[in-house]
Amino acid sequence: MPFSARYGVLTGAAGCGGRALKTDFMISAVYYIFLVFLCTFFMVLSAVALVVCYPFDKGRRVVHELSRILVRIFFAVPPRWRQRVIGREYVDRKKSYVIVLNHNTVIDIPTLYYIPLNFRWVSKREVFKTPFFGQYLVLHGDICINRGRASEALEQMVRDGKLWISRGASVAVFPEGTRSKDGEIHRFKAGAFTLAKEAGAEILPVVLDGTKTLIKKNLAFNWGNRITVRVLPPVPAERVAALETHELMQEVHERMCTALGEVRNEKLKVKDQK
Numbered sequence: 356m357p358f359s360a361r362y363g364v365l366t367g368a369a370g371c372g373g374r375a376l377k378t379d380f381m382i383s384a385v386y387y388i389f390l391v392f393l394c395t396f397f398m399v400l401s402a403v404a405l406v407v408c409y410p411f412d413k414g415r416r417v418v419h420e421l422s423r424i425l426v427r428i429f430f431a432v433p434p435r436w437r438q439r440v441i442g443r444e445y446v447d448r449k450k451s452y453v454i455v456l457n458h459n460t461v462i463d464i465p466t467l468y469y470i471p472l473n474f475r476w477v478s479k480r481e482v483f484k485t486p487f488f489g490q491y492l493v494l495h496g497d498i499c500i501n502r503g504r505a506s507e508a509l510e511q512m513v514r515d516g517k518l519w520i521s522r523g524a525s526v527a528v529f530p531e532g533t534r535s536k537d538g539e540i541h542r543f544k545a546g547a548f549t550l551a552k553e554a555g556a557e558i559l560p561v562v563l564d565g566t567k568t569l570i571k572k573n574l575a576f577n578w579g580n581r582i583t584v585r586v587l588p589p590v591p592a593e594r595v596a597a598l599e600t601h602e603l604m605q606e607v608h609e610r611m612c613t614a615l616g617e618v619r620n621e622k623l624k625v626k627d628q629k
Contacts, residue, residue, distance in 0.1 A: 386576060389432075394491070397424075398491055401418045401494045429465060435579045446559070454472070454474060454525055457562060460534065460570065462566040467561065470586065473523070473524045473525065475498055475526050476495070477528045478497055508546070512549075512550055530548070542608075543607070543608050545604065551595050557590060558590040560611050565582035568580055583622070
């Protein structure tokens, strides 16, 4: 093939790729705008629900259910997004847990709402300053901690966490303390496990995979994304109380790492079969 012909093919392919990228980004921008309006509507609705229902809903279950509806809409609109939940049978809706899950991206937060529990998040105070999102956390009753003061943060997590558990809610914690840059599960901090021991609660490990790929580096959405949520059998309160904190951390860490590996291996097998 002459050079001019090859050059024409290459530039044509590049042009098609550029147009596809531009279209993808424009669709993503429209969806972001839609989400702003959607979140604003649900934030107002949640504020009204909090005022009206607070006298008989100390656990803010109504506000939480509104958040679940918002999340369902977010994931349902793109037709090719898929979310798979494994191990839902391990969740007892009548119990309050300390939920521990791996952390890769902000998408981990809405993904956990596929677990049928009323829970409160433990988040660093910087997140509470984020427009829209921060106000939502306040309405939801999530626990704000200052990571710069470790001892005070632990005391507040335990105090507020025990309060929510006494009201029938669970508490969700990222035990790594920050996002994983490589997608692997790194060393845990003691906070979630100290809370579980102090509150006499079971620990519910949850593993997420696929959340990191939902938003691309250029902030456009990956419209063919697949997310897997795997719920592991909870650690009974008796075992939580019997083990030392470091032993409990190691046991849960090993179980979650094994489960994440199994989820990814299964995805590779499915991919190879196609």
